[in-house]
Amino acid sequence: xxFGDQYAKWRVDTEKVPAACGLSGVMSRDGKxxxxxxxxxxxxxxxxxxxxxxxxxxxxxxxxxxRDHYAMHIMFEDAAGRALCEELLEANLEVEVAEELPTRAxxxxxxxxxxxxxxxxxxxxxxxxxxIEPDDxxxxxxxxxxxxxxxxxxxxxxxxxxxxxxxxxxEDVGEFFRLPEYDGYIWTGHGRFPTNTPGWWGGAxxxxxxxxxxxxxxxxxxxxxxKRYLEMFGYECTLLTDTEVMAYLFDLLVRKHKLPLELACRxxxxxxxxxxxxxxxxxxxxxxxxxxxxxxxALVNGPFAVVIGFSRGMVGLNDRIKLRPLVAACKDxxxxxxxxxxxxxxxxxxxxxxxxxxxGQPVIGELRGDV
Amino acid sequence: xxxxxxxxxxELTAVTIDATGIYYKQLNEQVRDLIAEGCTDIVLDGVNGxxxxxxxxxxxxxxxxxxxxxxxxLGVFMDGPEVIVNDNAQDGVGNTMNAGKIVVKGHAGDVIGxxxxxxxxxxxxxxxxxxxxxxxxxxxxVPVIVAGGCAGDFFGxxxxxxLLVLLxxxxxxxxxxxxxxxxxxxGGTIFLRGExxxxxxxxxxxxxxxxxxxxxxxxxxxxxxxxxxxADLSGVSTGQFIKLxxxxxxxxxxMYCY
Numbered sequence: 001x002x003f004g005d006q007y008a009k010w011r012v013d014t015e016k017v018p019a020a021c022g023l024s025g026v027m028s029r030d031g032k033x034x035x036x037x038x039x040x041x042x043x044x045x046x047x048x049x050x051x052x053x054x055x056x057x058x059x060x061x062x063x064x065x066x067r068d069h070y071a072m073h074i075m076f077e078d079a080a081g082r083a084l085c086e087e088l089l090e091a092n093l094e095v096e097v098a099e100e101l102p103t104r105a106x107x108x109x110x111x112x113x114x115x116x117x118x119x120x121x122x123x124x125x126x127x128x129x130x131x132i133e134p135d136d137x138x139x140x141x142x143x144x145x146x147x148x149x150x151x152x153x154x155x156x157x158x159x160x161x162x163x164x165x166x167x168x169x170x171e172d173v174g175e176f177f178r179l180p181e182y183d184g185y186i187w188t189g190h191g192r193f194p195t196n197t198p199g200w201w202g203g204a205x206x207x208x209x210x211x212x213x214x215x216x217x218x219x220x221x222x223x224x225x226x227k228r229y230l231e232m233f234g235y236e237c238t239l240l241t242d243t244e245v246m247a248y249l250f251d252l253l254v255r256k257h258k259l260p261l262e263l264a265c266r267x268x269x270x271x272x273x274x275x276x277x278x279x280x281x282x283x284x285x286x287x288x289x290x291x292x293x294x295x296x297x298a299l300v301n302g303p304f305a306v307v308i309g310f311s312r313g314m315v316g317l318n319d320r321i322k323l324r325p326l327v328a329a330c331k332d333x334x335x336x337x338x339x340x341x342x343x344x345x346x347x348x349x350x351x352x353x354x355x356x357x358x359x360g361q362p363v364i365g366e367l368r369g370d371v
Numbered sequence: 372x373x374x375x376x377x378x379x380x381x382e383l384t385a386v387t388i389d390a391t392g393i394y395y396k397q398l399n400e401q402v403r404d405l406i407a408e409g410c411t412d413i414v415l416d417g418v419n420g421x422x423x424x425x426x427x428x429x430x431x432x433x434x435x436x437x438x439x440x441x442x443x444x445l446g447v448f449m450d451g452p453e454v455i456v457n458d459n460a461q462d463g464v465g466n467t468m469n470a471g472k473i474v475v476k477g478h479a480g481d482v483i484g485x486x487x488x489x490x491x492x493x494x495x496x497x498x499x500x501x502x503x504x505x506x507x508x509x510x511x512x513v514p515v516i517v518a519g520g521c522a523g524d525f526f527g528x529x530x531x532x533x534l535l536v537l538l539x540x541x542x543x544x545x546x547x548x549x550x551x552x553x554x555x556x557x558g559g560t561i562f563l564r565g566e567x568x569x570x571x572x573x574x575x576x577x578x579x580x581x582x583x584x585x586x587x588x589x590x591x592x593x594x595x596x597x598x599x600x601x602a603d604l605s606g607v608s609t610g611q612f613i614k615l616x617x618x619x620x621x622x623x624x625x626m627y628c629y
Contacts, residue, residue: 046420321500321525322481322523325480325481327480340462341459342419342420342442342461345419345439345440346420354459355497356480356497356499359523
């Protein structure tokens with residue numbers, strides 16, 4: 001079999017011109033919940049940026065009835081993996097609900113793995129015995145399953161949020177997972193054009209750990225450095241795709257190290273040394289220098305536009321010289337970010353303001369109250 | 372769908388197409404067919420994200436008006452027509468364009484005029500990163516980009532010919548231009564309305580005053596820009612501009628010659 005033949009069945013349109021990934025994010029800063037059809041319609045405009053080898057979405061606020069449980073979305077390639085995984089879940093978690101992840105037959109989505117959803121929380125006695133925070137316990141459990149259980153991947157593990165992803169075009173993936181039936185206050189979406197790594201179900205975006213999600217256009221050339229750095233803190237990169245490190249970096253920097261979001265972004269898209277030298281007389285200088293030295297291995301190099309989602313908000317961020325497109329817009333309490341303005345205008349025809357964020361400068365939307 | 376008062380070929384000089392939901396391939400085929408039939412004024416309503424509008428069109432005297440946000444590579448390889456956008460535009464406007472004019476009455480995205488070798492692009496508001504990258508000129512073929520707003524980093528990167536003009540009518544709220552201006556530039560000219568620091572400049576360019584010929588060229592361009600975009604240039608005078616040019620010619624010319 002020639003190299004690449006195993007992916008031949010996914011080559012759906014041989015006339016395609018070279019494209020790039022496409023991404024969008026929509027958020028209500030007042031925490032108003034709206035249907036997943038909005039993000040599907042936005043992604044539909046970006047169809048030609050992807051090539052059908054990966055699409056996915058993250059929705060926040062979609063499981064209010066289970067808000068205190070971790071919602072685990074897991075894909076199984078075989079029954080043996082599922083049996084082993086469910087043993088692990090049973091031993092470690094109180095599983096409140098175990099069910100199929102709802103899908104519908106869709107011509108654009110083929111060869112789906114077994115897709116299951118579990119609402120669960122760590123067993124008190126297990127957490128107590130290990131003297132560990134529930135969030136840390138869940139990170140360890142997800143890493144363990146993804147690394148050791150064959151053909152089994154946890155692709156969503158946060159509370160009151162969920163990741164939905166597949167091989168296919170984004171809008172088809174959204175319909176396959178019946179996203180218009182969910183309501184959330186933040187939605188992000190991604191259409192993939194894989195370049196360096198395979199187009200497989202686990203490699204579609206968003207990437208997730210706990211409530212962190214990342215959709216990404218670009219490539220992370222510092223992947224090796226970032227991966228080895230994250231391994232020192234117990235994160236295992238198992239999904240064969242560079243973007244995975246970004247989700248774990250935000251978990252480490254913001255949840256574990258308690259950096260404000262803006263500083264975490266400044267670690268990831270750190271200013272160049274020449275610019276840090278140039279600001280020598282300003283108060284930013286010492287902070288920027290300290291961040292670059294402390295977090296040298298968390299700097300993300302290479303071209304990227306990303307949208308980060310988490311329970312309290314959404315962040316759009318570019319690499320330091322803006323090698324991938326990113327546009328932002330506001331309308332009332334809504335914040336939009338996308339690869340292209342047209343994808344925003346499709347769902348918000350007349351925004352109050354549309355702008356192109358500067359390289360390395362995050363666009364941060366945070367919730368104004370409780371949800 | 373093409374809406375025309377009559378379907379007689381000879382009277383189809385002005386046609387409006389409702390582009391809502393039409394895929395870019397079909398839309399651009401319709402435009403091509405209309406031009407082949409002798410149509411000279413085409414209005415595209417409801418455009419949102421369709422790519423390559425005006426791609427490779429070579430007919431002079433054709434005007435395409437776009438209502439909505441056109442997709443990437445507007446006017447790519449275009450060689451003659453005029454395109455007017457009554458909204459914002461995205462990335463790659465005027466990519467490798469050879470002749471004609473594109474007027475955007477809003478802002479535009481990154482890599483405007485990539486490898487452009489003739490014609491004009493006018494943008495009323497801001498432009499993004501890498502505008503004018505790899506622009507080139509030859510004899511009477513001199514591409515021109517004018518923007519009324521501010522520009523991001525790498526303005527005029529690797530520029531080999533042509534003219535970039537940046538007015539910064541809204542400068543102050545945001546910087547006139549980002550960093551790495553003219554990095555790798557070895558031909559052509561940039562006029563900036565305002566100052567730049569050495570820190571912002573690529574190491575191949577220097578600041579020069581405008582000479583009489585520059586002033587004359589700029590004056591006529593500003594008039595044309597104001598007329599096309601509706602920009603208010605009452606506070607603008609040629610004395611406010613600086614000129615950037617490369618101070619070495621073909622810096623890597625000997626690289627493979629020993």
